[in-house]
Amino acid sequence: MNRYLKFGIPITVILAAVAWLAMTGIGETKTYFKTLPELEKMGDQAHAKRLRVSGYVKTGSIVHDGTQVRFLIVENPGGANEGRTLAVSYRGIDPLPDTFKDQAQALVDGKLSADGTFEAKAVQAKCASKYEALPPPASSKPAAATTPAI
Amino acid sequence: MENIGALAILLAFCFAIYAILASLVGKWKQKKFLVISAERAVYSVCALLTTAAGLLIYAIFSGDFRLTYVYETSNRDMSPIYKFTAWWGGQEGSLLLWSWLLSAYAVVVVYQNRRKFRDMMPYVTAVIMTVETFFLTLIAFVESPFKVWWAGRGIFGDITDGRGLNPLLQYWTMAIHPPMLYLGYVGFAVPFAFAMASLATKQPGEAWINTTRRWTLVTWMFQTTGILLGAGWAYAVLGWGGYWAWDPVENASLLPWITATAFLHSVMMQEKKGMMKVWNMVLVSTTFWLCIFGTSLTRTGLVQSVHAFAQSPLANYFVWFEGVGIAATLYMILSRLEYLKSEAPIESVVSRESSFLFNNLILLAACFAVLWGTLFPVITEHFNGEKISVDAPFFNKINIPIGLFLMFLTGVGPLIAWRKSSIDSLKRAFMWPAMAGVVVAVVLMALGMRHPYALISFALCTFVTVTVAIEFVKGANALSAKSGSGMIPSMIELTHRNTRRYGGYIVHLGVVVMFIGFSGAAFNQDAKTELVKGQSVTLGHYALKLTDTSEGVLPNYRWWKINLDVTKDGEYLGQLIPERRYYAASKQQTSEVAIRRRVNADVYVNFAGPSDTDENKMVIEAYINPLVSWLWCGYWVVLIGTIICLIPSKTKLVYPRTEVVEIVGKHEQVEN
Numbered sequence: 001m002n003r004y005l006k007f008g009i010p011i012t013v014i015l016a017a018v019a020w021l022a023m024t025g026i027g028e029t030k031t032y033f034k035t036l037p038e039l040e041k042m043g044d045q046a047h048a049k050r051l052r053v054s055g056y057v058k059t060g061s062i063v064h065d066g067t068q069v070r071f072l073i074v075e076n077p078g079g080a081n082e083g084r085t086l087a088v089s090y091r092g093i094d095p096l097p098d099t100f101k102d103q104a105q106a107l108v109d110g111k112l113s114a115d116g117t118f119e120a121k122a123v124q125a126k127c128a129s130k131y132e133a134l135p136p137p138a139s140s141k142p143a144a145a146t147t148p149a150i
Numbered sequence: 151m152e153n154i155g156a157l158a159i160l161l162a163f164c165f166a167i168y169a170i171l172a173s174l175v176g177k178w179k180q181k182k183f184l185v186i187s188a189e190r191a192v193y194s195v196c197a198l199l200t201t202a203a204g205l206l207i208y209a210i211f212s213g214d215f216r217l218t219y220v221y222e223t224s225n226r227d228m229s230p231i232y233k234f235t236a237w238w239g240g241q242e243g244s245l246l247l248w249s250w251l252l253s254a255y256a257v258v259v260v261y262q263n264r265r266k267f268r269d270m271m272p273y274v275t276a277v278i279m280t281v282e283t284f285f286l287t288l289i290a291f292v293e294s295p296f297k298v299w300w301a302g303r304g305i306f307g308d309i310t311d312g313r314g315l316n317p318l319l320q321y322w323t324m325a326i327h328p329p330m331l332y333l334g335y336v337g338f339a340v341p342f343a344f345a346m347a348s349l350a351t352k353q354p355g356e357a358w359i360n361t362t363r364r365w366t367l368v369t370w371m372f373q374t375t376g377i378l379l380g381a382g383w384a385y386a387v388l389g390w391g392g393y394w395a396w397d398p399v400e401n402a403s404l405l406p407w408i409t410a411t412a413f414l415h416s417v418m419m420q421e422k423k424g425m426m427k428v429w430n431m432v433l434v435s436t437t438f439w440l441c442i443f444g445t446s447l448t449r450t451g452l453v454q455s456v457h458a459f460a461q462s463p464l465a466n467y468f469v470w471f472e473g474v475g476i477a478a479t480l481y482m483i484l485s486r487l488e489y490l491k492s493e494a495p496i497e498s499v500v501s502r503e504s505s506f507l508f509n510n511l512i513l514l515a516a517c518f519a520v521l522w523g524t525l526f527p528v529i530t531e532h533f534n535g536e537k538i539s540v541d542a543p544f545f546n547k548i549n550i551p552i553g554l555f556l557m558f559l560t561g562v563g564p565l566i567a568w569r570k571s572s573i574d575s576l577k578r579a580f581m582w583p584a585m586a587g588v589v590v591a592v593v594l595m596a597l598g599m600r601h602p603y604a605l606i607s608f609a610l611c612t613f614v615t616v617t618v619a620i621e622f623v624k625g626a627n628a629l630s631a632k633s634g635s636g637m638i639p640s641m642i643e644l645t646h647r648n649t650r651r652y653g654g655y656i657v658h659l660g661v662v663v664m665f666i667g668f669s670g671a672a673f674n675q676d677a678k679t680e681l682v683k684g685q686s687v688t689l690g691h692y693a694l695k696l697t698d699t700s701e702g703v704l705p706n707y708r709w710w711k712i713n714l715d716v717t718k719d720g721e722y723l724g725q726l727i728p729e730r731r732y733y734a735a736s737k738q739q740t741s742e743v744a745i746r747r748r749v750n751a752d753v754y755v756n757f758a759g760p761s762d763t764d765e766n767k768m769v770i771e772a773y774i775n776p777l778v779s780w781l782w783c784g785y786w787v788v789l790i791g792t793i794i795c796l797i798p799s800k801t802k803l804v805y806p807r808t809e810v811v812e813i814v815g816k817h818e819q820v821e822n
Contacts, residue, residue, distance in 0.1 A: 033537030
């Protein structure tokens with residue numbers, strides 16, 4: 001058998017196996033990133049897909065009810081003009097992140113149930129305005145949480 | 151003072167540019183004094199950056215909150231150790247650390263080689279200083295660590311205290327994790343620079359690999375350490391019960407580590423057989439550019455991540471630097487292809503050579519899969535306008551089989567002969583290790599273990615351990631027969647005679663131990679529940695009983711604690727006291743998880759606080775994580791093995807360059 005074929009076959013088999021794993025893996029876990037307006041635009045399609053929706057936690061809406069946590073996310077932070085609202089229910093096992101609180105930027109990961117509540121399997125949160133009260137936002141730089149170096 | 155700091159950075163920028171120009175012109179015009187002056191400029195860059203870093207640290211310690219950076223990353227109450235780590239607690243400081251480390255590495259390289267490699271050194275200097283110039287551009291002109299809050303904004307009066315370092319980052323592993331990773335990331339600039347210099351000077355040989363072998367190993371060691379410190383931090387602080395989430399930033403640190411590992415293996419092929427020359431060039435360049443890519447991913451917020459990124463204007467700079475740099479690297483390799491011809495073909499699929507080849511192929515496949523998964527949202531958004539991301543299950547699905555196959559190769563590689571192995575020799579070499587692996591799998595199955603990946607993993611771990619043990623025993627036997635010394639002294643002597651080989655085996659053993667730790671994850675158990683005093687929750691063999699609750703107020707934060715009695719099959723094991731804190735100033739809750747770490751399993755409890763609806767109900771998340779401790783133990787074995795590899799061998803081994811036929815072939819190439 002020629003040398004190229006001898007190496008070509010195992011190499012092809014390995015690469016094909018990895019590619020197959022990748023393809024099926026993507027199919028199983030792919031999640032669509034949506035903002036609240038985009039979610040609205042999706043209409044009925046939204047119920048079929050795994051989604052990751054971003055918004056801001058509405059002030060005072062977080063309710064710990066047993067092992068379930070319910071809260072609302074809104075389009076804009078601040079309170080005056082909040083825009084669209086989405087009710088979220090979280091039952092996951094992992095604890096909510098420490099940064100999860102009123103006005104935090106949240107990413108909820110899960111599915112939209114038939115009654116319009118978002119059943120989240122995971123919640124990520126970013127501290128949007130950690131110390132608003134301190135010196136005035138002098139530059140255009142957003143006052144984000146201190147960045148870990150890596 | 152901030153002016154001196156900014157000036158130092160600006161001067162360093164100028165000196166770095168001078169070093170590039172002077173070394174290149176000096177080489178081109180054969181002016182020795184220019185090359186020497188470029189090397190002195192390298193020393194100056196380091197001195198200037200040390201000054202700048204010193205000033206920044208001084209500003210943090212003296213509480214100079216006029217500076218944006220000091221204000222954002224530190225406050226008065228922080229302990230000195232965390233004040234020091236505030237140096238790399240934010241964007242600008244991290245970049246300064248990057249530049250400073252690179253300049254320090256450059257000084258070591260220039261000094262070590264002041265009388266060696268005179269033909270290559272100007273290029274080495276130029277390459278390293280080009281990278282340095284890029285990072286100095288960022289901190290001199292875009293994100294200066296010495297920016298003053300009120301400059302030009304008409305704000306007066308004193309800012310008395312800063313925001314302080316994120317409480318999540320105030321943990322010992324987090325304090326040293328970034329510099330460790332950076333030492334690894336930055337260090338790869340050196341092998342890369344030598345590789346490029348070797349291409350530029352059209353060297354046919356391996357000079358660059360021999361001189362950079364230690365560099366590669368040391369930086370690999372730092373990368374490994376950095377990655378595991380990050381994992382350890384995530385496990386002990388973040389409270390979700392795991393250590394690796396396949397987050398984009400974690401992936402960014404893993405990618406160059408994978409290619410660096412591939413490189414460490416494939417250089418052996420070039421050293422011993424003169425093969426895979428192009429491949430090594432590609433690997434060293436890929437690793438270096440992945441290091442830069444990793445830095446850009448963490449620094450620019452290209453991909454959504456739990457690591458709270460600041461959006462920053464750096465993205466474009468990185469894209470340009472990477473684009474131009476990668477194109478230049480490709481051009482260099484392609485234009486020198488004729489100097490990189492392999493000295494011998496691979497003869498058989500069943501040979502040491504091909505085990506290296508498959509090791510590399512598999513590592514690269516893993517690297518590509520992780521990269522693909524990480525960039526998937528960016529790619530899909532670009533092509534069909536929708537951001538689609540993939541999660542941990544995707545990465546696990548690909549990487550678990552890949553990891554197991556690698557483990558298999560780890561066992562096979564050392565036992566298989568160079569060039570070609572006969573069926574007979576394979577039988578002899580693999581009979582015992584394979585039997586041992588099968589026996590372990592059968593016993594575990596009989597004990598009731600059914601998880602297929604875990605069974606395969608434990609079998610392969612046994613297989614590799616036995617192969618390594620056989621290597622040690624065989625070598626030591628031969629030695630002790632000659633010298634008459636005992637088994638243990640012979641093993642030490644054996645290792646000392648060829649530190650690279652036997653140190654490498656010890657690294658492999660460490661990886662085995664780590665794999666046992668990974669496999670434990672197949673048996674993780676968790677439960678989320680509410681408990682009132684006296685109630686308990688059962689998790690497998692373990693039970694947790696809530697015995698007491700307490701709360702209190704400290705100046706900084708309010709706290710709640712619960713006491714949990716841990717029992718296993720009714721036997722009392724001890725108490726766990728997890729804590730929940732609420733920082734009033736930042737309105738941030740943090741949790742202090744309680745972990746009972748043992749060899750067989752960790753009991754891990756995160757206290758989520760009292761329930762909002764009923765104050766007597768305490769919400770806890772409990773996890774049983776079998777074998778996690780093996781992961782951290784495995785790291786120490788890897789570290790020891792790597793250090794042994796770095797110790798020079800007692801007897802200098804000269805590897806014969808195989809057959810006469812090939813040497814003739816080599817001469818022909820040179821004549822052509």
